[in-house]
Each structure stands twice: as structure tokens, then as C-alpha cells.
Amino acid sequence: MNSLVLLILGAVLFLIAYATYGAYLARQWGLDPSRKTPAHELYDGVDYVPANRYVLLGHHFASIAGAGPIAGPIQAAIFGWLPVYLWIVLGSIFVGGVHDFGSLLASIRHRGKSIGEIIEANIGTSGKKLFNIFAWLTLILVVAAFASITAEAFAATPAAGTASVLFIFIAMLFGQLVYRRNAGLAVSTIIGVALIFLSVWIGYRYPFMQFDKTSWQYILLVYIFFASVLPVWLLLQPRDYLNSFLLYAMLIGGAIGIILMHPTLQLSPFKGFTVLTGAGAQYLFPMVFVTVACGACSGFHSLVGSGTTSKQLSSENDARFVGYGAMLIEGFLAIVALISVAYVSKAEGSPAEVFANGVAEFMTSFGVPADFGKVFITLAFTAFALTSLDTATRLARYIFQEYFETEDGKRSLLTDKYVATLITIFVAYLLVTYGYQKIWPIFGSANQLLSALALLALTAWFVRTRRNPVMTFIPMIWMFAVTLSATVLLMKNFYVARNYVLVVLAAALFVLAIILMAVTYTTLKGAKKSEKGTTFKAG
Numbered sequence: 001m002n003s004l005v006l007l008i009l010g011a012v013l014f015l016i017a018y019a020t021y022g023a024y025l026a027r028q029w030g031l032d033p034s035r036k037t038p039a040h041e042l043y044d045g046v047d048y049v050p051a052n053r054y055v056l057l058g059h060h061f062a063s064i065a066g067a068g069p070i071a072g073p074i075q076a077a078i079f080g081w082l083p084v085y086l087w088i089v090l091g092s093i094f095v096g097g098v099h100d101f102g103s104l105l106a107s108i109r110h111r112g113k114s115i116g117e118i119i120e121a122n123i124g125t126s127g128k129k130l131f132n133i134f135a136w137l138t139l140i141l142v143v144a145a146f147a148s149i150t151a152e153a154f155a156a157t158p159a160a161g162t163a164s165v166l167f168i169f170i171a172m173l174f175g176q177l178v179y180r181r182n183a184g185l186a187v188s189t190i191i192g193v194a195l196i197f198l199s200v201w202i203g204y205r206y207p208f209m210q211f212d213k214t215s216w217q218y219i220l221l222v223y224i225f226f227a228s229v230l231p232v233w234l235l236l237q238p239r240d241y242l243n244s245f246l247l248y249a250m251l252i253g254g255a256i257g258i259i260l261m262h263p264t265l266q267l268s269p270f271k272g273f274t275v276l277t278g279a280g281a282q283y284l285f286p287m288v289f290v291t292v293a294c295g296a297c298s299g300f301h302s303l304v305g306s307g308t309t310s311k312q313l314s315s316e317n318d319a320r321f322v323g324y325g326a327m328l329i330e331g332f333l334a335i336v337a338l339i340s341v342a343y344v345s346k347a348e349g350s351p352a353e354v355f356a357n358g359v360a361e362f363m364t365s366f367g368v369p370a371d372f373g374k375v376f377i378t379l380a381f382t383a384f385a386l387t388s389l390d391t392a393t394r395l396a397r398y399i400f401q402e403y404f405e406t407e408d409g410k411r412s413l414l415t416d417k418y419v420a421t422l423i424t425i426f427v428a429y430l431l432v433t434y435g436y437q438k439i440w441p442i443f444g445s446a447n448q449l450l451s452a453l454a455l456l457a458l459t460a461w462f463v464r465t466r467r468n469p470v471m472t473f474i475p476m477i478w479m480f481a482v483t484l485s486a487t488v489l490l491m492k493n494f495y496v497a498r499n500y501v502l503v504v505l506a507a508a509l510f511v512l513a514i515i516l517m518a519v520t521y522t523t524l525k526g527a528k529k530s531e532k533g534t535t536f537k538a539g
Contacts, residue, residue: 001081001264001265001269002262002264002265003258003262003263003264003265003339003342003343004258004259004262006081006085006265006335006338006339007255007258007259007335007336007339010085010088010089010331010332010335011332013089013093014089014092014093014328014329014331014332017092017093017097017328018320018324018325018328021093021094021097022097022101022320022324022325023320025098025101025102025320025324025471026319026320028467028468028471029102029105029467030467031105031316031317031319031320032316033315033316033317035316037050037108037112037310037313037314037315037316038107038108038111038112038310038311038313039051039112039311039312039313039314040314041111042111042112042311045231045233046231046232046233047232047308047311048112048311048312049179049232049233049237049311049312050312050313050314051237051312051313051314052185052314053314053315053318053321053322055185055237055241056309056312056313056314056318056322057244057321057322057325057326058240058241058242058243058244058245059236059237059240059241059244059308059309059312060240060304060305060309060322060323060326061240061244061247061326061329061330062239062240062241062243062244062247062383062384062387063240063304063308063309063387063388063391064100064294064298064300064301064304064305064326064327064330064388065247065294065330065333065384065387065388066142066146066294066300066384066385066387066388066389067145067146067149067150067351067352067381067382067384067385067388068293068294068295068298068300068388068447069293069294069295069330069331069333069334069337070333070334070337070351070352070355070381071149071337071351071352071436071440072291072292072293072294072295072334072337072444073088073292073295073334073335073337073338073341074337074338074340074341074351074354074355075291075351075440076287076288076291076292077267077338077341077342078271078275078277078282079270079271079272079275079282079284079287079288080267080268080269080270080271080272081265081267081268081269081338081342082269082270083270083284083288084288084292084338085335085338087288087289087292087295087296088292088295088296088331088334088335088338089331089335090296091289091292091295091296091297091331092295092296092297092327092328092330092331092334093328093331094475095296095297095451095475095478095479096296096297096298096301096327096330096331096451097323097324097327097328098324098455098471098472098475099297099298099299099301099302099327099451099454099455099458099472099475100301100302100305100323100324100326100327101319101320101323101324101327102323102455102458102471102472103115103301103302103305103306103323103454103458104305104306104309104310104313104319104322104323105316105319105323106118106306106457106458106461107305107306107309107310108310108313108316108319112306112310112311113306114303114306114307114398114399114402115131115135115302115303115306115453115454115457116128116131116132116135116399116402117402118306118457118458118461119131119457119460121461122457122460122461122464123457123460123519123520123523123524124519124523126519127516127519127520127523129403130512130515130516130519131453131457131516132399132402132403133403133512134446134449134450134453134509134512134513134516135299135303135395135399135450136396136399136400136403136424137446137505137508137509138299138300138443138446138447138449138450138509139300139303139392139393139395139396139399139424140396140424140427140428140431141431141439141442141443141446141447141505142300142388142389142392142443142447143224143389143392143393143396143424143425143428144428144429144431144432144434144439144443145436145439145440145443146385146386146388146389146392147217147220147221147224147389147428147432148217148432148434148435148436148439149350149351149352149385149436150216150220150382150385150386150389151213151214151216151217151220151432152213152350152352152436153350153352153353153378153381153382153385154209154211154213154216154382155211155212155213155216156349156350156352156353157352157356157374157375157378158203158207158208158209158210158211159203159204159207159375159378159379160203160375160378160379160381160382161203161207161209161210161211161216161382162199162202162203162206162207162208162209163199163200163202163203163204163375163379164203164379164382164383164386165209166199166202166203167196167199167239167242167379167383168223168235168239170192170195170196170199170242171192171235171238171239171242172234172235172238173192173195174188174191174192174238174241174242175233175234175235175237175238176234177191178233178238179233179234189241189242189245192238192242193242193245196242196245196246200375200376200379203375203379204371204372204375217429217432220386220389221425221428221429221432223386223389223390224389224390224393224425225393225421225422225425227389227390227393227394228390228393228394228397228417228421228424229397229417229418229421232308232312235390236308236390236391236394237312239387239390240387240391243383243384243387246379246380246383246384247333247380247383247384249376249380250359250376250377250380251329251332251333251336253359253362253363253368253373253376254336254340254359254362254363255336256363256365256366257359257361257362257363257364257365257366258336258339258362260362260365260366261361261362261365263339263343263362264343265339265342265343266342266343267341267342267343272284273285283489285482285485286481286482286483286485286486286489287441287486287489289448289482289486290441290444290445290447290448290482290483290486291440291441291444292334292444293443293444293447293448294330294334294447295330295331295333295334295337296331296334297448297451297475297479298447298448298451299446299447299448299449299450299451299452299453299454300388300392300447300450301327301451302450302451302454303392303395303399303450304391304395305323307391307394307395307398308391308394308395309322309323336359337355339358340354340355340357340358340359340362341354341355341358343358350436352378352381352382353378355377355381356373356374356377356378356381357374359373359377360373360374360376360377361373363377393421393424393425393428396420396424397417397420397421397424400414400420400423400424401414401415401416401417401420430501431501434499434502438499438502441486441490441493442490442494442502442505442506444486445483445486445487445490445506445509446487446506446509448479448482448483448486449479449480449483449484449487449509449513451479452476452479452480452483452513453513453516455472455473455475455476455479456476456516456517456520458472459472459473459476460520460523460524463524464524480513480517483513484510484513484514487506487509487510487513488510490502490506491503491506491507491510494506
């Protein structure tokens, strides 16, 4: 199979989906550009800050992408490229895109609140408490998985680690210029992007940040502490925005390379419903769907959309552009990642190495040296993993504080942002030692299960506000079927491997999901009886 066919077909299908199904969702859900968004209504200069739609797309896309749409498809390719490709395309359009767009809109209509708060408004306080516990545990897995995979990449490619550290200071300079010195966005962007590529060159020529994997893990944990507590305009938003240009350059470079080289895929299109690996037998259903993870659907996206993005959206008109559009771009990135592993019969190394080697080779077709291309691609890969790291830590801090808030608004030690961040990072550190190979399966399962719970919250909101819930209900049923099955299989595998901490964690996630489903059903059934004949006012 020629890889160019897969690339062009995916791009065309995503463009058609954005123009048709995305527009259909916007009409069904009643987007209203005249409504004041939380970014304007609750502006505080820290978390609630209106952003240009293109800046926000960059922030949101960089936050949700991370290493997921690259590492996931590469690891799922053990089943062949065809089932992975089909799930990326169909999942992004009908599941992931709906999930992301809906989560962002629901948060806007609930004053920029998190999915947990939306559950409280439509299901009840007990539902919110259960969801927040589940979400916090999932974010811990996000931090652990991405810290492990980024540390391994930096240890293997010191040039990328060096450039990434320089990039942090560039982002903070950009934030100061734009938000405190009122510098023009266009000029600041040009300077910022130029400095990014300068940092790549410095890292390539003078890779002074040379540490082993363990040392990098400690460095990353210190970094995400500060990223969690600093104002959003100083590091999180500018870093994500500038990151997006790295990813756009990587996507364009990879796409042009594939067009010019149009390599033939060496990987078998389908290797069977059961594949034997070093970890034992792996089953296409449900493991391919949870392994692809962010490349098609991710519960983490709902936390980003309702945790940070909704507080920066300037107009409801931007919700489809940011929410649905970013998921489709991520799906396109996942296709590039799939092609990078499928053009060779046997890929060796970590997902970061496989992806960097593949795309760097594609880019040699238009004159980019392979060594430099590998550094650049590794930097782009790890830059987005770092973005997910700092965003996940910040979101986990929000949720932890929210869980211990009292109705009278009194603060306690556990609602302090520094304490909440330290506890989050410490628990994540306990899991980092397992390595991403062991963490990824349970991360994927928990992440996809979180998306099912977010779709459950959206369905409850649509039911209570008399909207058509079918667009979220069908994906919700599918995601529950996939993820609950995967979680049971993982519990068995972890038990056989004697990873008892992961057994307990998987069991806890499974039980929390079942209880939350039961609470939601009971609540909506009771609401239907008590409010029969009442006309709900749409939120």
C-alpha cells in the first residue's frame, strides 16, 4: 500500500467532516456568538483570559496532543496498519471530535467549570466526587506515562533535551512581551518562532544537557511543579502556542516528505485478532482502541477543554474551530505516526525514536540532513509530551483543590495550590518508576474510560436541557464497552505479572466507573419521573 493514499484520504475525510458533521453539531447544540463567554465574564488575568482563536487553537492542540497520538498508533501497529487507520479516522470524526467539542461547549455554558462541576449540576454532588477521584487518578497516569517517555527520549537525544530547556525560557519571554509589555502578537510570534529554531540549532551543535533517564525524571518533576503554579499567561499559554508551530512544521515536513518519497508500507495491513507479544496474547478488541488512545479519542481532552481552554475562549463561534478542529488535526498527526512505523517491517526503540527516525528519513527527500531532522522531530515530540505534562499537573491540581473545597468557601491546607501540586507530583513519581511500557496500557484504558464518563456527563446535560443526546450517547456506549473490557484484561495481566499496585489501581478505576454509571442512571430516571411535563431551559 502506498502511504500517500492513506495521508491524502485522511486529510480529505477530516476536512469534509469539519465542514459537515462539525457544522451539524454546532447547529444542534445551538452555538451563540452573542453570549458572553467566561473568559470575558469572569476575567481575572490569571486563569480567565480571552485569547485570539489561533493562539487558543495552538494552546489547546499542544495541550491535548502530547505524546499520545504518536506513541499510541505506533504501539497499536502490532495488529497491522488497517485497523489502526480505520479507528484513527472514524474515531476522530465521530467519537473524539464530538467528545472534545461537546466538553468545551458544556464548560462554557457552565461558567468555565470542569467536567466534574458539570456532572454535579446535572447528576449530583456524589457523581462529581466520584468523577473527580477518577479524573485525578487518570491525570496521575498521564503525568507518570509522559514523564517516563520524555525522560527516556531526552536521555537518548541530549540535543532535544537541551533545546527543550531553552524553549521554556523563550516561552516565558514571549508571555512577558505579549501580556505585560503589550507587544504585537505577529511580531512576537515571528521572534518567538525564530528563537525556537535557534534553540534547535544550539541543541544540535552544543547538547550541554546530558543526563541519564532517572536524572531527567527528577528535572521534569521539578519543572511541572513550577508550570502548575505559575500564572497561565507566563508559561502555559505561550509555551503551548509556540509549541504549535513546532508541530505544524513537523506535520508539514512529514507530509511533504511522504508526498515526495511516498514510501510503500512494509507492515502487514492486518495481523489477526490475537497477536502474541512478550507480554503475552494481545486481543484486537479491545486493546487496539485503548492503545491508540489520544489518536482517536481521549478523556484527557475533556479535562483540558473544561479546565483551561474554556476559560480562554473569546467567542462561542470559536468552539468548533478549537474543539472539533484540534481533534481532527491530532488525528492527522496520528496517521503520520502510523506511516512512520508502517514503512519498515520491524521498528525498534521507543515510540519517540521510531517516529523521529521515520519522519527524519521522509524529510531527507527535500534536503534536511537525517541527524538534524531526528533532533528536530524528537524535540517536537517531547515538546508536546512536556505540554501534556504541565497541563495535566495543573488540571490535577485544580481537581484536587476542588475536591476538598467546602460549600462555605473556607480554605484548608489541602486546597492550597502548592500542597495540591506536591501531592499530585509525589503520587505520579511512585508510578514513574514502572516505566511507560507498563504504564501505557492502563493509562490508555483509564484515559478512554474517562472519555466515556465525559460523554456520560454530556449526555446527561443534553437530556436535562431537552437537546438531542444521540451524538454523544452512541459513542458513550461504545467507549464503555471497549474500556471496561480492556480494564478487566489488564487486571488479569497485571496480576499474572505480580504488578499488584497496578492491579489495585485498575480495579479502583473499574469500580468508580460502574458506580458513576449507576448514579447517573438513577438520577436521570428520578428526574424524568419528577419533572415529567416540565420544559427545560437549555444551558
